[in-house]
Amino acid sequence: MLRNLREALKGQLTDEELKQLGRAFDIVGNIAVVKLPDGLLPKKHLIGEALMHVHRHVRTVLRQTSAVRGEFRTRELEVIAGEPETETTYHESGCSFKVDLAKVYFSPRLAHERLRIAQLVKPGEIVTNLFAGVGSYSIVIAKHGQASRVYSIDKNPAAFDYMCTNIRINKVGDRVMAILGDAREVVETHLREKTDRVLMPLPELAREFFDVALLALKPEGGMVHFYDFGKEPELFKPSLEFTRAAAAAKGRKVELLESRAIRSYATRVYHIVLDLKVS
Ligand SMILES: C[S@@+](CC[C@H](N)C(=O)[O-])C[C@H]1O[C@@H](n2cnc3c(N)ncnc32)[C@H](O)[C@@H]1O
DSSP: OHHHHHHHHBTTBOHHHHHHTOSOOEEETTEEEEOOOGGGGGGHHHHHHHHHHHSTTOOEEEEEOSOSBTTTTBOOEEEEEEOSOOEEEEEETTEEEEEETTTSOOOGGGHHHHHHHHHHOOTTOEEEESSOTTTHHHHHHHHHSOOSEEEEEESOHHHHHHHHHHHHHTTOTTTEEEEESOHHHHHHHHOTTOBSEEEEOOGGGHHHHHHHHHHHBOTTOEEEEEEEEEETTTTTHHHHHHHHHHHHHTTOOEEEEEEEEEEEEETTEEEEEEEEEEO
């Protein structure tokens, strides 16, 4: 993708500027999202137009102007080419997700991870997704796994609205239940000891909410997918030690079934996941 863009911009950007194009951009439905270094800002419209030329189905190019931030994990965006639109529909693993990239978190880079989790779900399982966003993990699980129910919680009202829409579009309303609220409050009030499998796809809050995941599990235990940040060279060890100690404090035992580095986050830091069997 990036090579084609560089090709299209040859002659319009200097060699030095072409090198600065850096990491590949994301395409979500018919919207492309780019991050540009300050040195390329004077050329942002040219770059946006070139992207639309290379990817004919892209109708809008957005530049990310802030980090993903805040409790709803959203980002600031500006239109640099095409139509002034931030809402789109994205297709993944036979599912469709309507999203507004300015109002909710969404990453197409987690597609493989979503499908991996869905394939681990056993028939009849009850799943709780503590940080569900627009419902992407929950809906892929409902389509590809055989869960009997997926409780799908998010605190962002915009994400909740899109989740409800996406549940309808994907016809999984009989299995996925969207819940608007704080994951701790929802679990403490309604979902204690009801779940076979808990997803925690928000590394920033994983440690703070691990006790909530334990509380959601049935008394006989179950699985927790613990997303965290891991730093080389230890990578998974601190997260595993944290979960072991936190589980022991609640009289539970943790067994590591799988650990994966999902994607690079910063220099030598990775977004990681531990698949934990809790008994
Ligand atoms: C990184 S996003 C993950 C979204 C989704 N799982 C995905 O991969 O597309 C984290 C989500 O957690 C939600 N969130 C943050 N704090 C929360 C809380 N205390 N309770 C419930 N949801 C929360 C945010 O609104 C955001 O949509």
